[in-house]
Amino acid sequence: MAESLILTGTTKKEKYESLIPQIKALVDGESDYIANISNIMSALKHGMDWFWVGVYFVKQEQLVLGPFQGPIACTRIAFGKGVCGTSWKEKKTIIVEDVEKFPGHIACSSLSQSEIVLPAFDQNGNVTLVLDVDSEHLATFDETDKFYLEQVMRLIESLC
Numbered sequence: 006m007a008e009s010l011i012l013t014g015t016t017k018k019e020k021y022e023s024l025i026p027q028i029k030a031l032v033d034g035e036s037d038y039i040a041n042i043s044n045i046m047s048a049l050k051h052g053m054d055w056f057w058v059g060v061y062f063v064k065q066e067q068l069v070l071g072p073f074q075g076p077i078a079c080t081r082i083a084f085g086k087g088v089c090g091t092s093w094k095e096k097k098t099i100i101v102e103d104v105e106k107f108p109g110h111i112a113c114s115s116l117s118q119s120e121i122v123l124p125a126f127d128q129n130g131n132v133t134l135v136l137d138v139d140s141e142h143l144a145t146f147d148e149t150d151k152f153y154l155e156q157v158m159r160l161i162e163s164l165c
């Protein structure tokens with residue numbers, strides 16, 4: 006694996022295009038799932054300069070906090086609750102431009118203003134985890150983030 010990230014690009018697209026191959030290289034040759042997810046969270050946090058990046062694993066009927074980067078966060082989220090639980094329930098990526106306008110949003114930090122949540126699936130189409138990315142600014146995430154972060158989700162699925 007690489008020892009450090011080389012961060013280039015000024016546009017969001019350029020940053021992702023630079024970062025994603027490095028994320029793939031980061032996990033290449035390492036078989037430990039948690040170690041790989043942990044490094045992917047760090048690479049996303051530092052590569053994209055977001056407020057909070059982390060995963061919640063599906064465990065029985067709840068989401069349970071996994072590797073993350075950023076301030077401490079809620080540890081458990083119920084099915085269908087908050088943005089994360091809704092992404093799990095609806096099995097789809099959810100972009101929230103203003104968390105105040107998302108009914109039932111769970112505020113782990115009052116500083117978070119917008120977010121994107123994406124699910125990862127097993128081979129039967131069951132959600133195994135969700136990736137949650139939070140921003141301190143409104144409307145940070147859009148279709149470009151969805152496009153590139155869904156590539157990261159497919160990589161995470163391949164790690165199992």
Ligand code: SME
Nearest residue numbers: 078087088089110111113
């Ligand atoms: N805002 C999320 C909860 C997780 S924290 O933001 C890290 C939600 O509504 O599901």
